Amino acid sequence: MTQLDRRDFLAAGGATAFLCTLGGQTFKVSSAADVARIDAAAAALPRPGQVTRGDPVDRMQFRTPGPQPGGRTREYWIGARTVTWDVAPSGKDEWMGRRVPSRRRRRLRAYVYQEWSAGFANPIRPARIPGPTLHAEVGYVLVIHFSNLDRKLKQAVTLHSHGVRYNPEYDGAYYGDFTRAGGFVAPGDEFTYVWEATPDSVGAWPYHDHGPNHTLNTLRGLFGAVIVREKGAPVPDVERVLFLHSFPPQVTGGDSLFQCVNGRSYAGNTPTIRARSGQRVALHVIGMDQNFHTFHIHGHRWQDSGGAFVDCPTLGPNETMTASFVEDNPGRWLYHCHVAPHMDSGMAGWYLVES
Amino acid sequence: MHKSHLVVAAVAAMLLVPAGASAQNYPPPGKPGGTGKTHGKGRTLTVCKKGCDYKRIQKAIDAASGKDTIKVKKGTYREGVHVIGKRYDGLKLIGDPKHPDRVVFNGKGLPKGPNQNAVIVNNADDVTVEGFHARNYKANCFFATNLQDYVLNHLVAERCGNYGIYAFNSKGGKMINSEAYYNPDSGFYVGQTPPQKGRKKRTLLKNLDSWGNVLGFSGTNVRYTTITKSRWFNNGAGIVPNVLTSEKFYPPTGNVISHNDVFWNNYNFYFGAPFKIPQISAADIPYPIGVGLLLYGSQDTVVEKNRISGNYLAGFAEVPAVHLAGNSDPKVAEAAILRDNTVRGNDFGAGNDLNGYDMAYDGSGSGNCFEDNTSRSPNMPAGTAAFPGCPGPNPNVEVAGALGQILANSLGDPKNPASFEAHWIKHPHPARKGVKPLEHYPG
Numbered sequence: 001m002t003q004l005d006r007r008d009f010l011a012a013g014g015a016t017a018f019l020c021t022l023g024g025q026t027f028k029v030s031s032a033a034d035v036a037r038i039d040a041a042a043a044a045l046p047r048p049g050q051v052t053r054g055d056p057v058d059r060m061q062f063r064t065p066g067p068q069p070g071g072r073t074r075e076y077w078i079g080a081r082t083v084t085w086d087v088a089p090s091g092k093d094e095w096m097g098r099r100v101p102s103r104r105r106r107r108l109r110a111y112v113y114q115e116w117s118a119g120f121a122n123p124i125r126p127a128r129i130p131g132p133t134l135h136a137e138v139g140y141v142l143v144i145h146f147s148n149l150d151r152k153l154k155q156a157v158t159l160h161s162h163g164v165r166y167n168p169e170y171d172g173a174y175y176g177d178f179t180r181a182g183g184f185v186a187p188g189d190e191f192t193y194v195w196e197a198t199p200d201s202v203g204a205w206p207y208h209d210h211g212p213n214h215t216l217n218t219l220r221g222l223f224g225a226v227i228v229r230e231k232g233a234p235v236p237d238v239e240r241v242l243f244l245h246s247f248p249p250q251v252t253g254g255d256s257l258f259q260c261v262n263g264r265s266y267a268g269n270t271p272t273i274r275a276r277s278g279q280r281v282a283l284h285v286i287g288m289d290q291n292f293h294t295f296h297i298h299g300h301r302w303q304d305s306g307g308a309f310v311d312c313p314t315l316g317p318n319e320t321m322t323a324s325f326v327e328d329n330p331g332r333w334l335y336h337c338h339v340a341p342h343m344d345s346g347m348a349g350w351y352l353v354e355s
Numbered sequence: 356m357h358k359s360h361l362v363v364a365a366v367a368a369m370l371l372v373p374a375g376a377s378a379q380n381y382p383p384p385g386k387p388g389g390t391g392k393t394h395g396k397g398r399t400l401t402v403c404k405k406g407c408d409y410k411r412i413q414k415a416i417d418a419a420s421g422k423d424t425i426k427v428k429k430g431t432y433r434e435g436v437h438v439i440g441k442r443y444d445g446l447k448l449i450g451d452p453k454h455p456d457r458v459v460f461n462g463k464g465l466p467k468g469p470n471q472n473a474v475i476v477n478n479a480d481d482v483t484v485e486g487f488h489a490r491n492y493k494a495n496c497f498f499a500t501n502l503q504d505y506v507l508n509h510l511v512a513e514r515c516g517n518y519g520i521y522a523f524n525s526k527g528g529k530m531i532n533s534e535a536y537y538n539p540d541s542g543f544y545v546g547q548t549p550p551q552k553g554r555k556k557r558t559l560l561k562n563l564d565s566w567g568n569v570l571g572f573s574g575t576n577v578r579y580t581t582i583t584k585s586r587w588f589n590n591g592a593g594i595v596p597n598v599l600t601s602e603k604f605y606p607p608t609g610n611v612i613s614h615n616d617v618f619w620n621n622y623n624f625y626f627g628a629p630f631k632i633p634q635i636s637a638a639d640i641p642y643p644i645g646v647g648l649l650l651y652g653s654q655d656t657v658v659e660k661n662r663i664s665g666n667y668l669a670g671f672a673e674v675p676a677v678h679l680a681g682n683s684d685p686k687v688a689e690a691a692i693l694r695d696n697t698v699r700g701n702d703f704g705a706g707n708d709l710n711g712y713d714m715a716y717d718g719s720g721s722g723n724c725f726e727d728n729t730s731r732s733p734n735m736p737a738g739t740a741a742f743p744g745c746p747g748p749n750p751n752v753e754v755a756g757a758l759g760q761i762l763a764n765s766l767g768d769p770k771n772p773a774s775f776e777a778h779w780i781k782h783p784h785p786a787r788k789g790v791k792p793l794e795h796y797p798g
Contacts, residue, residue, distance in 0.1 A: 072746055073746065117613060117614075117659070117660075118581075118611045118613060118657040118659055119557070119580075119581030119583065119610070119611025119612075119613060119657065120557060120559075120581060121561075121581050121583035121584070121611060121613045121614055121659075122583065122584070122613075122614060147557065169553075180553070181552075181553025181554045182553070182554075184554075185554060186554075188504060188527060188556060189554045189555070189556060190554065190555050190556065190557050190579070191553065191554050191555070
């Protein structure tokens with residue numbers, strides 16, 4: 001009988017098939033070959049035409065909003081493209097003091113949002129997961145110039161946000177025959193989304209691809225966060241966004257499953273967060289795959305939205321939980337998802353507190 | 356009429372001269388572009404003087420379809436070629452991208468007719484033209500029109516009759532890694548960009564050298580275009596997006612000009628040029644000489660992080676389209692107004708290579724703003740009233756007399772070339788590796 005080690009067992013477990021619907025077809029996604037078929041189907045999907053029939057709501061025209069009095073417009077230029085991505089560049093799991101899968105097994109084709117300078121003249125930062133964090137105050141308008149810069153997968157992608165207010169023109173979602181322009185941004189195309197930061201937008205929210213192949217492309221890393229504050233509200237001394245997500249074998253193209261924080265697996269590769277005693281800390285944790293996760297920081301507690309003290313709350317897909325506290329406990333700490341197969345496959349990182 | 360009004364009227368007339376007014380036999384504007392297509396693998400056709408599939412490039416084009424690649428081997432080709440029609444969607448016309456000078460189009464002495472441009476691509480999407488040096492064509496060196504997603508790469512455009520590398524009535528596209536010099540209009544031109552609602556295609560100009568032209572870049576009613584990481588030097592004026600009603604789709608809007616090196620645009624070609632000096636009628640007045648970057652009636656344009664130096668009139672000028680102001684057609688009148696232009700993070704007089712003035716702007720329009728610019732020379736007008744921070748106020752604060760002063764400084768008479776230099780404020784240029792100032796052509 002063949003013995004599976006823990007890593008192999010977990011990898012095998014992650015190979016569970018899931019379903020993906022695209023262009024009127026449902027695909028079973030159980031292998032890299034399935035993924036290739038879906039990508040080909042996505043690339044062949046025709047651009048939806050302008051809606052000229054159907055329900056009157058689909059022919060409604062919408063005004064582009066501007067900032068509220070005292071607010072302002074904040075512009076971002078974001079390009080989407082695929083990159084070769086190393087899930088664990090150090091090659092180590094510092095928590096367990098062991099080596100992780102070889103470079104070949106941990107490299108994959110990721111899909112990322114990247115911030116560019118105006119006019120997509122130059123990338124401002126290296127490509128990374130998650131995409132740039134967008135910031136606004138209540139009353140602001142976020143103007144997101146989005147360009148599909150990818151030339152590999154040849155398929156439409158979008159940028160769809162939670163939390164902020166937008167009209168259907170700026171939804172950034174594929175609706176089949178009812179798709180508006182921002183719901184299908186083909187390679188080489190550019191679309192400008194306009195979102196309002198309203199009083200009920202306060203908080204941290206995910207944005208992600210919601211194009212025709214959203215399931216796969218979100219799994220590949222096509223997501224980021226938007227943070228909206230009350231007008232004039234102070235910025236925490238330490239503020240980080242942590243996405244809990246996974247790269248399943250279908251995406252890695254092999255037998256490897258990686259449980260990730262911000263596109264990386266295993267402590268030393270995942271974000272190492274630093275703070276000092278007395279600092280106000282806010283960690284916005286967002287679930288970004290099909291799984292439920294928990295979030296635990298050793299040595300720390302905080303209050304949830306109902307006022308209860310917690311140290312390991314649960315969050316589901318595209319749900320945000322913010323751990324907000326004043327730091328008072330110096331030392332090296334671990335943060336991780338407490339779903340055991342997740343933390344053992346890399347969903348963990350360091351939190352270092354200086355006195 | 357007050358004197359200032361006379362000046363305004365005179366310069367308005369000047370600016371009525373369309374960039375490319377002397378261009379000949381251009382195809383009429385059509386409806387550019389479809390949705391883009393994926394092309395399968397095609398054939399490779401070769402062209403050379405001996406031992407290839409074809410001896411003439413046009414013959415290869417005639418035999419090709421959009422899936423094909425035409426590889427042109429080194430040599431001088433005395434023909435003007437045309438790629439016209441949807442059957443050529445996706446065609447690649449490739450010379451020597453590493454050594455464009457080895458594959459030469461030479462139009463000298465060619466008869467009129469189809470040979471006016473070295474290469475014209477019309478109504479064919481996704482066409483690539485790469486690795487050629489063109490010179491001496493009566494109209495343009497390389498010309499793309501009525502299409503989308505062209506790629507003009509590794510080209511050299513020398514001394515053609517109007518523009519060096521030219522795109523008209525097109526959506527998207529790239530002009531990259533190329534050089535244009537000694538052209539009597541602009542080295543690079545993008546204009547009459549069709550408005551695109553919702554999704555749009557951006558045009559990219561990157562890694563270009565444009566020098567010794569009347570204008571480095573001209574763009575009449577140019578939209579959604581990014582001009583970046585290029586050098587614009589030794590032209591009459593460097594970068595000039597502009598608005599004219601002689602072409603469709605005014606005003607210029609949605610453009611970004613960033614990370615360029617814009618220097619020494621003081622080439623007074625009226626003293627002599629290796630090209631035919633533009634003929635100006637009595638009713639027209641020519642472009643100013645000595646301006647690095649001029650927005651003539653732009654909207655929603657970003658000028659960011661450029662190095663702008665050694666331009667004797669002004670590094671940057673922002674001027675409303677005075678010849679359209681107050682037009683009875685509200686759409687035309689609106690096109691004259693400067694709106695929502697942002698000028699930020701530019702380094703004026705970089706390397707202690709000073710401009711005459713760094714920035715000139717009359718304070719008209721709305722939403723125009725200036726922030727984080729490094730300045731080493733005075734602005735026109737002096738003070739901060741005309742140069743508010745961002746976001747720009749609505750409306751801006753117009754400074755009395757400023758427009759007249761700016762325009763008066765721009766005036767010149769081609770019959771008296773020295774008149775173009777009357778308001779120059781000259782400073783010595785620090786040496787630059789590989790380039791020398793060109794103010795008067797030495798030939």
